[in-house]
Amino acid sequence: ADISTTLAGVKLPNLLFNASGVCCQTEADLKLMVESESGALITKSATVEQRDGNPAPRYTPLPNGIGSINSMGLPNEGYEYYLEYAKKYDYNSEKPLFISLSGLSLDDNVKMCKAFVDAKLPCVLEINYSCPNVPGKPQMGYDMEAMEKSLSVLAPLIKKPFGIKLPPYFDIAHFDQAAAVFNKFDNLAFVTCINSVGNGLAIDFVTEQALIKPKDGFGGLGGLMVLNTALANVNAFHRRLPGKQIVGVGGVVSGKEAFLHVLAGASAVQIGTMLKEEGPGVFARIAKELSDIMVAKGYKTLEDFRGKVKTL
Numbered sequence: 001a002d003i004s005t006t007l008a009g010v011k012l013p014n015l016l017f018n019a020s021g022v023c024c025q026t027e028a029d030l031k032l033m034v035e036s037e038s039g040a041l042i043t044k045s046a047t048v049e050q051r052d053g054n055p056a057p058r059y060t061p062l063p064n065g066i067g068s069i070n071s072m073g074l075p076n077e078g079y080e081y082y083l084e085y086a087k088k089y090d091y092n093s094e095k096p097l098f099i100s101l102s103g104l105s106l107d108d109n110v111k112m113c114k115a116f117v118d119a120k121l122p123c124v125l126e127i128n129y130s131c132p133n134v135p136g137k138p139q140m141g142y143d144m145e146a147m148e149k150s151l152s153v154l155a156p157l158i159k160k161p162f163g164i165k166l167p168p169y170f171d172i173a174h175f176d177q178a179a180a181v182f183n184k185f186d187n188l189a190f191v192t193c194i195n196s197v198g199n200g201l202a203i204d205f206v207t208e209q210a211l212i213k214p215k216d217g218f219g220g221l222g223g224l225m226v227l228n229t230a231l232a233n234v235n236a237f238h239r240r241l242p243g244k245q246i247v248g249v250g251g252v253v254s255g256k257e258a259f260l261h262v263l264a265g266a267s268a269v270q271i272g273t274m275l276k277e278e279g280p281g282v283f284a285r286i287a288k289e290l291s292d293i294m295v296a297k298g299y300k301t302l303e304d305f306r307g308k309v310k311t312l
């Protein structure tokens with residue numbers, strides 16, 4: 001079956017790529033992504049300066065495959081590293097490049113966006129409004145006014161289609177309020193839902209210790225356990241953002257969850273925890289599983305079922 005897609009005007013040979021943060025901080029990581037069967041790749045969220053991030057242990061999978069917890073603390077090589085990578089990238093390859101930016105202030109985001117705009121590159125920007133793990137930095141995704149202010153500056157600056165990475169919302173009024181902001185920006189071409197479910201706490205029963213070191217063990221939750229919150233956010237914004245696209249992320253462990261994300265309205269699907277645990281081979285596996293599901297159900301393309309979740 002045909003699992004190709006288009007996102008922000010660029011063609012992806014298949015709808016699967018990495019969630020920013022996983023397998024994408026260094027050129028060595030990104031090379032693995034280029035060599036994988038993913039349909040695209042996205043870089044680790046960048047700040048103006050290089051950051052070491054939080055002390056380890058700062059990521060761990062959770063027992064029984066239910067997911068993961070992380071409090072990485074925005075470790076990255078600094079935006080100029082990713083700008084250089086984007087300048088060297090082979091845009092004739094069939095795999096488009098996405099760049100994640102997560103400035104610690106609006107000025108920082110302006111500085112980074114300007115640099116990418118001035119470089120006139122084909123890569124697509126995804127502005128991260130939802131990092132839950134920088135101590136002292138509340139995430140923008142839950143501050144509608146701050147997001148609107150940021151977008152009113154960045155959207156005209158970026159000019160071409162771009163996306164934003166959102167935290168999960170849990171209240172219908174918040175879906176409505178967020179969508180009202182996003183619908184004001186025509187070149188906001190897609191929203192990526194969801195980032196990790198912020199500030200969970202994983203405790204080891206035997207040692208009675210938190211599993212990760214930063215923030216008293218508080219960190220973002222990912223993996224299968226967040227699937228149903230992810231599907232809700234994908235569908236809520238699919239219903240509320242006519243003319244925009246949704247990138248679905250959260251809980252994709254097989255072709256089945258990728259299928260459900262498309263059914264909920266996703267135009268592309270990112271994989272985080274499963275990529276971290278299984279490695280880049282996950283893309284070939286899930287691509288085949290999804291294609292087999294589509295054949296079994298009689299669907300030829302993603303358009304045949306995108307957003308067609310039935311209600312009772």
Ligand SMILES: O=C(O)c1[nH]c(=O)[nH]c(=O)c1I
Nearest residue numbers: 071072073074131133196220
């Ligand atoms: O701690 C991180 O680096 C991190 N971790 C996440 O789960 N989501 C994010 O957007 C980020 I920037």
